[in-house]
Amino acid sequence: MEQKNHYDFSGRHAVITGGATGIGLAIAQRLAAGGARLTLWDRDARNLEHARAALGNAEVHGMTLDVGDEQAVGDACAATLRDGGVDILVNSAGITGPNTTLWEYPVADWDEVMRVNVRGTFLCCRALAPQMRDRGYGRIVNIASVAGKEGNPNASAYSASKAAVIGLTKSLGKELAQTGVTANCITPAAVRTAIFAQMSQQHIDYMLSKIPMNRFGDVHEIAALVAWLASGESAFSTAAVFDISGGRATY
Secondary structure, eight states: OOOOOOOOOTTOEEEEETTTSHHHHHHHHHHHHTTOEEEEEESOHHHHHHHHHHTTTSOEEEEEOOTTOHHHHHHHHHHHHTTOOOOEEEEOOOOOOOOBOGGGOOHHHHHHHHIIIIIHHHHHHHHHHHHHHHHTOEEEEEEOOTHHHHOOTTBHHHHHHHHHHHHHHHHHHHHTTTTTEEEEEEEEOOBOSGGGGGSOHHHHHHHHHTOTTSSOBOHHHHHHHHHHHTSTTOOSOOSOEEEESTTOOOO
């Protein structure tokens, strides 16, 4: 994908959860290209090292943490803010959980999907939104999914968690609407990343069959939309849901 639009992020500090791989790393690369200073929150220390190398000369700080752990998020927030305020928060960390029917879904796996995808997004927004509000500027972008709109069979926890992220974003965006801070989410269809390793081939084939463009999304296409939402140009959209699903979404 050719990058046609340049957004100036110089002087901006972005925190990206799940920023060491996949969609999160592509977003980090796009923001770094605009001059952003980056802090990547990820649970895999080795992937963070690889991300630093992939980001070249960009100013990058990596922190290893579990976004579903309240204490860990609080500590990471405090450490991050010691280096200055945060202007951009992208919540990209997430897991799929197993592919099985709801009545066969293991309760422990259900709880873990909700803990990472919903609780993690909530905790990171809760930690960083107040300082954005106090400074009068901020951009929050949450990565939801078209599954949160439509519901994928054999993925009840993932679908429910992403529906919750959509609802959380709408609520947060309205709460911050007069503060100079925007909160939006995007709803991608399937994007081929390492997260596919968590899914069955049958489920992958099902997701492809639902996309009218008959292809999976590219991480750089997702990053392009996030870059606009994270930029100063995106000032009148908040509490909104932006589709990027190759024509799959029906609303």
